[in-house]
Amino acid sequence: MTLTKTLAAVLPTPGRLGYRFNLAGRTGLCVIAFWALIAVFGPLMSPYAPGEIVDWDYFSPMSGQFWLGTDYLGRDMLSRILMGARYTVGISLAAVAITVTAGVLLGMTAAVIGGWFDMVLSRLLDALNGIPSLLFGLVVVAAVGSSIPVLVLTLAAIYIPGAYRYARALAVNINTMDYVTVARARGETTFYLATREIFPNILGPVLADLGVRFIFIVLVLSGLSFLGLGVQPPNADWGGLVRENLEGMSLGAPAVIFPSVAIATLTISVNMFIDNLPVKIRDRSE
């Protein structure tokens, strides 16, 4: 009792920090939370094993026995989508975490050090930005083969230049502030300047950027899996589920519709959430 009370008093809830989410933002947040829970607990709730053939018929419609129908081999679609959530959400989250961490670290370092270091790094990463994202994934996966670590690292590498560019632009603005100049005059190290003076002040926009990159990564991962280069059978993420059941499209099978719906709800809700973030988080300069 007292513990929950003290926790509630310490937790930085939106209300205490002085901002609120509007309806669209809350809806988005709810859907995101829903898929996050599914990714963690979904496979425990699934009625059948995702790889098990449970129906003699293939592409069967929705029924009481198979809520979302069955796929091209007669496997239960609900179980496969619940398991697919783990792949899609998990791989994308891991990749986006690496992307944004690397982008922010490099961006802040470039902004604080400046000079030739900044110029060379920016030019190099800008050049990598000139490779279309899906193509980058195609080439790398063609070269080293597809496995989950390769997918995570490739997806992360694709978006590091973008995350860097964004973080650097934010950090450069903060870097000109008086308090940073003062800290520098005090003789603080680069590490101190980046972590103590700059990072807290770019955190909000960086989190918004994390959401945007997450959407991009989900889209590219789904695209790669759709081309057969992502998560390999018998496992499948949502893009892979669309691919393997594509023949069922002419039958209007739920097996091809529901994985698509899953991807769309996830990406659209993240977009809704980001678009409706309170100004206070998105842009601290205002």
Added chain:
Amino acid sequence: MSPSLLPWYYVGQRFAIALLTLLIISFTVFFATQLLPGDVAEILLGQAATPEAVAGLREAMGLNAPALSQYAGWLAGLAHGDLGTSYANRMEVSELISGRLANSLRLAGVTTLISVPFALALGILAAMYRGSALDRAISICTISVISVPEFMLATLAVLVFAVWLGWLPALSIGGNADTLGGLLKTYAMPVISLAIGVSAQMVRMTRAAVIETIQTPYVEMALLKGASRWRMVIGHALPNAIGPIANAIALSLSYLVGGVIIVETVFNYPGVAKLMVDAVATRDLPLIQSCAMIFCVSYLSLITLADIVAILSNPRLRR
């Protein structure tokens, strides 16, 4: 430097940066594909090959040379239009690509012709009636389209036009369309899916560009003097928004590069992207490298074009 030359200085700078970028990209593409496990000579000769034969082929193909000199040779070949020989069927890569490239360009061209006027009209309308129900509807549609993967647009188009309505065939067999109707049927599905994706980006960027000019004092002045909404936007705001809009068009068209890869696969359209995806499956290195470079070059040209348009249309640099 004389002020009138200033924009051209920046344009030259952009070109230099684009060339440098291209060099770095070619480096990345070459070495990424060289990571391929397995010895190419062994793969080519099959399991029955003697070690001597493999060594001989390695020597003949120049595979024993250091990686950097292989890269230099490959780059020099590219510059001369010599793209190498396909591993899979011993054909010249340039020969394999040329016909496919024309198909892909035709697809991209038709998509551009349809999506640009459509997207500009929607974007300008949304900006004119900002905050209205029309604007909100357009905004919701474009956000939804941007948020979903390209293959979903394509599968959705198949579901609606081929399965439910039965108007169009689900597959596309480009090239053998003799009649106008046949031609339309061949291109309709891939073009529709691509155009929806490209337009969504373009509508959003056009809307943002027009709204930005509408908010300037001189446009507000026109409104205060009693100009109609149409006159205010078409006569006063639009001429100054043309630069940002052209920039938006070029940037959105770069979406075509990624979209084409998916759409050609879904519809079995015989273009460069389909060729490349098939080459990935057979691990045909020279073909993958050349196709990748084609995509990178077109992507880079569009981005550079967007930058150059932005520079040239900036009146502050034109004095």
